[in-house]
Amino acid sequence: xxxxxxxxxxxxxxxxxxxxxxxxxxxxxxxxxxxxxxxxxxxxxxxxxxxxxxxxxxxxxxxxxxxxxxxxxxxxxxxxxxxxxxxxxxxxxxxxxxxxxxxxxxxxxxxxxxxxxxxxxxxxxxxxxxxxxxxxxxxxxxxxxxxxxxxxxxxxxxxxxxxxxxxxxxxxxxxxxxxxxxxxxxxxxxxxxxxxxxxxxxxxxxxxxxxxxxxxxxxxxxxxxxxxxxxxxxxxxxxxxxxxxxxxxxxxxxxxxxxxxxxxxxxxxxxxxxxxxxxxxxxxxxxxxxxxxxxxxxxxxxxxxxxxxxxxxxxxxxxxxxxxxxxxxxxxxxxxxxxxxxxxxxxxxxxxxxxxxxxxxxxxxxxxxxxxxxxxxxxxxxxxxxxxxxxxxxxxxxxxxxxxxxxxxxxxxxxxxxxxxxxxxxxxxxxxxxxxxxxxxxxxxxxxxxxxxxxxxxxxxxxxxxxxxxxxxxxxxxxxxxxxxxxxxxxxxxxxxxxxxxxxxxxxxxxxxxxxxxxxxxxxxxxxxxxxxxxxxxxxxxxxxxxxxxxxxxxxxxxxxxxxxxxxxxxxxxxxxxxxxxxxxxxxxxxxxxxxxxxxxxxxxxxxxxxxxxxxxxxxxxxxxxxxxxxxxxxxxxxxx
Amino acid sequence: xxxxxxxxxxxxxxxxxxxxxxxxxxxxxxxxxxxxxxxxxxxxxxxxxxxxxxxxxxxxxxxxxxxxxxxxxxxxxxxxxxxxxxxxxxxxxxxxxxxxxxxxxxxxxxxxxxxxxxxxxxxxxxxxxxxxxxxxxxxxxxxxxxxxxxxxxxxxxxxxxxxxxxxxxxxxxxxxxxxxxxxxxxxxxxxxxxxxxxxxxxxxxxxxxxxxxxxxxxxxxxxxxxxxxxxxxxxxxxxxxxxxxxxxxxx
Numbered sequence: 045x046x047x048x049x050x051x052x053x054x055x056x057x058x059x060x061x062x063x064x065x066x067x068x069x070x071x072x073x074x075x076x077x078x079x080x081x082x083x084x085x086x087x088x089x090x091x092x093x094x095x096x097x098x099x100x101x102x103x104x105x106x107x108x109x110x111x112x113x114x115x116x117x118x119x120x121x122x123x124x125x126x127x128x129x130x131x132x133x134x135x136x137x138x139x140x141x142x143x144x145x146x147x148x149x150x151x152x153x154x155x156x157x158x159x160x161x162x163x164x165x166x167x168x169x170x171x172x173x174x175x176x177x178x179x180x181x182x183x184x185x186x187x188x189x190x191x192x193x194x195x196x197x198x199x200x201x202x203x204x205x206x207x208x209x210x211x212x213x214x215x216x217x218x219x220x221x222x223x224x225x226x227x228x229x230x231x232x233x234x235x236x237x238x239x240x241x242x243x244x245x246x247x248x249x250x251x252x253x254x255x256x257x258x259x260x261x262x263x264x265x266x267x268x269x270x271x272x273x274x275x276x277x278x279x280x281x282x283x284x285x286x287x288x289x290x291x292x293x294x295x296x297x298x299x300x301x302x303x304x305x306x307x308x309x310x311x312x313x314x315x316x317x318x319x320x321x322x323x324x325x326x327x328x329x330x331x332x333x334x335x336x337x338x339x340x341x342x343x344x345x346x347x348x349x350x351x352x353x354x355x356x357x358x359x360x361x362x363x364x365x366x367x368x369x370x371x372x373x374x375x376x377x378x379x380x381x382x383x384x385x386x387x388x389x390x391x392x393x394x395x396x397x398x399x400x401x402x403x404x405x406x407x408x409x410x411x412x413x414x415x416x417x418x419x420x421x422x423x424x425x426x427x428x429x430x431x432x433x434x435x436x437x438x439x440x441x442x443x444x445x446x447x448x449x450x451x452x453x454x455x456x457x458x459x460x461x462x463x464x465x466x467x468x469x470x471x472x473x474x475x476x477x478x479x480x481x482x483x484x485x486x487x488x489x490x491x492x493x494x495x496x497x498x499x500x501x502x503x504x505x506x507x508x509x510x511x512x513x514x515x516x517x518x519x520x521x522x523x524x525x526x527x528x529x530x531x532x533x534x535x536x537x538x539x540x541x542x543x544x545x546x547x548x549x550x551x552x553x554x555x556x557x558x559x560x561x562x563x564x565x566x567x568x569x570x571x572x573x574x575x576x577x578x579x580x581x582x583x584x585x586x587x588x589x590x591x592x593x594x595x596x597x598x599x600x601x602x603x604x605x606x607x608x609x610x611x612x613x614x615x616x617x618x619x620x621x622x623x624x625x626x627x628x629x630x631x632x633x634x635x636x637x638x639x640x641x642x643x644x645x646x647x648x649x650x651x652x653x654x655x656x657x658x659x660x661x662x663x664x665x666x667x668x669x670x671x672x673x674x675x676x677x678x679x680x681x682x683x684x685x
Numbered sequence: 686x687x688x689x690x691x692x693x694x695x696x697x698x699x700x701x702x703x704x705x706x707x708x709x710x711x712x713x714x715x716x717x718x719x720x721x722x723x724x725x726x727x728x729x730x731x732x733x734x735x736x737x738x739x740x741x742x743x744x745x746x747x748x749x750x751x752x753x754x755x756x757x758x759x760x761x762x763x764x765x766x767x768x769x770x771x772x773x774x775x776x777x778x779x780x781x782x783x784x785x786x787x788x789x790x791x792x793x794x795x796x797x798x799x800x801x802x803x804x805x806x807x808x809x810x811x812x813x814x815x816x817x818x819x820x821x822x823x824x825x826x827x828x829x830x831x832x833x834x835x836x837x838x839x840x841x842x843x844x845x846x847x848x849x850x851x852x853x854x855x856x857x858x859x860x861x862x863x864x865x866x867x868x869x870x871x872x873x874x875x876x877x878x879x880x881x882x883x884x885x886x887x888x889x890x891x892x893x894x895x896x897x898x899x900x901x902x903x904x905x906x907x908x909x910x911x912x913x914x915x916x917x918x919x920x921x922x923x924x925x926x927x928x929x930x931x932x933x934x935x936x
Contacts, residue, residue, distance in 0.1 A: 050785065050796060057784035133780050136741065137794045138769025140762050224741040228780075 054130075055151050065119050066159050068583045072112040073163025075576055077200045078171035079105050084193040085175065104569045108576055109203055113210070115580035120211045122587045124148075124218055131219060132227030141219050148219075149212050156208050164200060168192060181358075181564040183557060248294050249302030255291030259284045260634075263642040292341050292631060296334035300627065301327040321616030326623050329592065336588075340581045341628050345635035347574035348662055352640045352655040353647045354567035360648030361559040365552045367448050367649065370483045371398060371524030372533055373540060376548035381523040384549075387539045388525075393532045398524035400431040402489050403507055404514040405466055407496065412461035412476055421466065422455070423514070425489055426496045428503035432484050439501050442474045444494035446483035451492055452645070465496070467509030472502060486550055489519050518548065578662065582669030585625060589673040593680040600684035610681050617677045625670035633659055687714035687750075688881050689738065689849055694747035696733055696904075707733045709904040710747070715849070718879040720872060722892040724924070725901035726931065732853060734901060735885045739772060739851040740764060752848050769797060773842030773850040777857040779834045781826040787837050788813075788822035794845040812840045815877075816870050832863025836870065843874060852884040856891050868894040889928060893921035900931055907931060 059066065083101045124131075127148075134144045172190050179185075263284045266277075304327045311319065330337065357364075375381035381397075388395050406421035413422075427445075429437050437443055442463060459479060465472040485495050498506070527533045537553040600613055637655070644651050696708035707730045715721050725731045736742035738749060740756055748757050756767050773794070774780075781790050788809060795805045813819040816836045821829055826837070835855060842850045852871070856864035872894045874880050884895065892898045894917065900907040910927060912920045 050789070050793070053789065054782070054784045129780060130782060133782065133793075135765065136768060136772075136774050137797065138765050138767075138772075139797055140765040142762075143765075143797075225736060 051147055051151050055154060058151075059155075062123065062155070065123060065583075065587075066155065068115065068119065068580065069156065069159040070163040070166065071579060072116070072576070073160050073200065073204060074167035074170055075572070076105065076108055076112065076203070077164050077167030077196060078174045079108060079572065080196040080199050081167070081171040081191065081193050082175060082178070084195050085171070085191050101569065104573055107573060111573070111576055111580055113207055115584065116207055117211060117214060118584055119587060120214060121218075122591060124215055126591070128222070128227045131222075132224045135224050135227070145216055145219050148215055152211065152215075153208065156204075156211075160201070160204055164197060167200075178565075178568050181568055182561050183564075245298050246302055248298030250299070252291050252294030252297065252299040255287045256295060256631075257291075259288035259291060260638045262287070263638050266642045267645075288635060289338065289342055292635070293334055293338040295631065296330050296337045298331070300330045318616040318619050321613065322620035322623060325592070325596065325620055329624075330627070333588065336584070337628055340584065341632045341635065343577055344581060344628070344632035344662075345639065347570070347577050348632060348636035348658060349639040350570045351567070351574050351662070352636065352658045353644065354563050354570050355654040355658050356640075356644055356650060357563040357647040358560055358567050359654040360650045361556045361563065363649040364559060365556040367446075367481065367483050369486050369550050369552045369555055371526045372536065372552050373525040373527075374486050374488075374550045375523040375525070376488070376518060376521060378521065378523065380549055381525065384539065384543060385525065387543065388536060391535065391539065393536050393539075394528040395536070396526045396528060398431070398522075398526070400427055400485065400522040400524070401520060402427055402485055402495070402522060403503075403510055404516065405496075405506060405511065406514070408464040408466060408471075409457065409476075412458040412463060413455065422493060423491070424493050424496050425485060426465070426498060426503065426506060427484060428500045429497055430500050430503075432497055435497055437477070437497060437499050439499040440474055441477045441499065443477060443497045444479040445497055446481070446485065446490060447479040447494040448481050448483070448649075451494065455493070457494070465498075465502075465506060466511075467506055468511040470505075470509050472505065474498070474502070485522055488548055488550065489522060574662075575665075578665055582666055585628070586669045586673050586676075589621070589624065590676055593673075593677050597680055597684050600681050604681075604685040610678075613681045614674070614678055617681070618674055621670050621674050621677070625667065625673070629663060629666055633663070686716060688717045688719075689713075689715040689749070689751050689883070691738060691749045692747055694734075694737060694749065695745045696730070696737055696742070697745045707904050708737070708744075711901075711904070711906055713738075713899070713906065715881060715883060717881055718875070720875040720882045720894070720896045721884070722895035722898040723883065723885045723901060724887065724889075724892055724898055724928070725907070727887075729901045730904040731885045731901050735851055735853055735883065738883065739774065740768060769794070770845070771848040773845070773847040775835070775838050775842045775850065775852040775855045777854040779826070779831075779838045779858075781834055781838060781841075783826050786823050786825055787818060787829065787833075790826070790837055791818075791840045791844055793841060798845065808844055809840075812844050815874065816840050816843075830863070831859050832866060835859060835863070835867050839867065839871065839874075843878070843880060846878075846880075849881045849883065852882060854886055855884065856886065856888060861890075864888075864891065889921060889924045892924050893917050898924060898927075900927060902931055 079101065083105065131144055131148075134147070135141065139147075168190070262280065266280060266284070304323050308319075308323055308327075373384065375384065385395065385397070402425040404423070404425055407424050409422045429435050432445070435443060435445075442465075444457065447457065457476075457479060459476075461476050463474055463476050465474055479494065483495075484497070525536075527536045533553060537551055540549075540551050540554070603613060604610070636659075640655055641651070644655075648654075691711060691713040694708055694711045694713075695706065698705045698707055711734060713734075723731045723734060733742065737744045740749075744757050748755050750756070751767075751771055754767065754771075756764060759767060782793070785793070791813065792805055792809055795808065800808075809822075810819065813822060816839060818833060818836050818840060821833055821837070826834055829837070835858075839855070842852075855871075856867060859867065868891055871882060871884075875882055875896075884891070886892050896912050897909060898912075899909045908927060910920070910923050915923070
C-alpha cells in the first residue's frame, strides 16, 4: 500500500462529498468554454458585424472568470478546512508539510483537470445550443453547427490552469501557516460564541432596516422628484447604493437576529422543535456570515435587476417601436416616399398615407410644469388636429401627444392648465386639455418632447407667424405609410430593405429588430452571467449549509435521543432552510425591484410582466439549492443516531 | 536510562500583556518499557504537557530528548522524519481517516517508510490479531464501534514500532467495557512488546493500568506513584487517595 494508492483511494471516496464542487467546476468550465467558443465562432460574424457581439462577449467572459474565480477560491477554503484533520494526521505520522502539499496538489490536479476535461466536452456540445438560443433571441436565421475552436480551448485551459495555481498557492499558505494543534482545532473554532443580545445590536438591527428603507425611498424619487443635473444624479445614486448595501450588511449583522429575538422573547422560553432548529441557529449564523451574505445579495440583486431591465427592453421592443414611429414606415422626403409607395403598389400591398407638416415653436408651459423647469421654454413641434386621426380640439385647446414613459420622468406636465404658444411676434394663450402616450411624429422630428396638437385655425395662425430660426427644413414634412394588412408588413419591409433606405426614412420593423438585436445580445450576456452567478452563489450557500449540518450533528443526536423523530427534525430544518435561502433571496429581489422601478422607463414600456417572469425564473432555479441542502440535512439527521 | 527526558519545560500562552504560564518548569523522565499515566485536575496542564512531549506543540523553554535526540530545536523537516520513526499517537476522538479501511488506516504509518510490502502485511496481521481487529480489516471506520475504532487507532500507533506512544484520554469517549478492553490490550502490549506508553487521563481506573502515575497541578509535578508489585486494585486505591489530597475536582 503506497502513498499514491492512498491518494487515489482518498480521491475516489471524497468524490462523493465533493460532487457539488466537481459539478460547479464542470459547469464553470463548460460555461466559459462555450462562451469563448462563441467569440471565435465564424457564424457569429453576422451578429458581430451589427452589434459588436464579439467584443461584448469577450468583455463579459472576463467578468465570468472573476465570478467563477472567486467562487472556486471560496469553495476551496471550505474544502481544505474540512480536511484539516487529515492534514494534521499526515503530519503526525511523519510527513513533511511539503510532502502533504504535494499530495493535496496531486489529488486536486486529478480532480480539477478531470473536471476540466469533462467541462470542455460539455461546453463543446453545449456551444451549439447556446448559439441556437442566441440566434433565436436575436432573430438571426443562420444555421448553427458544432464548431470546435482550438483558440477557445487554449484560452480555457490557460485561464483555468492559472486558477488552479492560485488555488494551490492558497493551500500552500494554509498548510504552512497551520500548526498540528491548530489543524485539529480548526473545525472547533469556527463555531462562534453564543451571546446575549446587546443594546448595541438592537441599534444595528434597527439601523439596517432604516438604511434600506431610506435607500428605497430615495431611489423611488430619483427621476420623479425635482430634476437634477448629471452630477447630482450621480451623487444620489452613490448615496442610494451606499445606504442600501450598508443597510443589507447591518440587516444580516443585526436585524435578522433582532427580529428573531423578538419572536423568541414572545415565546417566553417555550420553543417548539421547529423553532429550536430554525430560529436559534439562524440568529447566530447569519451574523457571522454577514459579509458573505451581503455580497451574495448585492450581486444577485444586480443580476436580477440587469436581467429585468434588458428583458423589459427586449420585451417592449415592439411597443416602443410603435410609440416612437407612429406609422409602419416614415419618410421625410417626398420623392423617397413616392418611390417606395410605387413599389408597394407594384407588389399589390395595400397602404394608407399620412402627411403631416410640423412647425416648431417655443411654449411657455410653466403653469403646468414643476417649479424647477420654469426658466426655460419648452421647445415643441405643433400639428393641426386635421393631420391627426381621432382627435378634434376646439380653438384655444391643446393636446400633448407622444408624451411617453421616459419623457414623463424627465419633464413632468400636468394634465390640464394654461400654456402660451410663442410665435415670432404674437403669443397665443391656450388651454392644455390632456396628454397621451400615443405618438404622431418620430423622435427625429420632435427631439423627444411632446407634440402639441392644436385646432386648424390656431395652426394656420402660428404658421403665418413662425420663427424661421426654429424651423428645420429637412424636418418640415412627415410622410407616414401604414400597411393596411398587418400580414404584409414584412413584405413591405422587404421592399424597404431592397431600396436600401436609410434615415431620415424609418421602418417600425427595422427599429424593433434593431432594438431586439442589441437588447437581445445584452440580455443573453447578462442572462449568462446571471446564471453563473446564481449557480455559484447557490453552491456557496449550499456548502455553508453542508458545514453547518455537520457542526450541528451533535445537537441532532441529542434531540433524537430526547425522542424527536427524523420527521420532526426535518420539518424544523425545512423551515430553517426556508429562511437561510429565502432571506437573501427576498432581500435580493426587493433590492432589484426598487432598482428596476426607479429607472425602468428608459428601457421600455412594460414593467410588470418581464420583471415578474425574470424573478420567478430566478427564484425557481435558486430554490433548487435550498432543496439540495434539505436533502443533505436529511442524510445527516439519519446518520446522527 | 531514560527513553524520554524533559528538562525544565516551560510553556507560556498569550502575548506580553496577557501571559498565561501553563507549564512551570517540569522535569520528567520515562524509561524504556514503562507505562506512564499523567493525571491532574482540569486546567492543570496535563494535555499541554503531552502535546509538548509528543512534539505537536513547541516548548517555550527547556529541552526534551527522545532516545537521546533532542527535538525541541528541530526544523519542521527533521521533526517530520523524527515522528515517522519514533512516535505513535492515540487520540480521544480516534482521528481515523473515514475514506480508508481499517487495514489501510493501520498501515498508514508504514506506507511512508520504505518497508517492503510483505513485511508490512506481516506486521499488520500480528498487531491486528493482538488487538482483535483482524476480522474488521476491510471495514470502514463508519461501520465499526467506538471501541473498535480506538483499537484500530492503537494498532496504527503500534504498527511501526515507535520508541514511544502518546495517548491523550484514549478511553474518554468509550463505554467502560470497551475502555477496560482497550486498557487491558495496552498494558499487554506494554509488557509483551516492551512498548513505552505515556497516557493522559482523568480516569483513576484507566490510570490504575499504568506502572507509574504522575500527578500534575498548576503546571508543576505534584507527586508520583509507582505501582511496583501492588495489585491493580490497591494501586487504584492509592490513586484515589492521592487525588483526594490533590483536591482538584475531576471533570
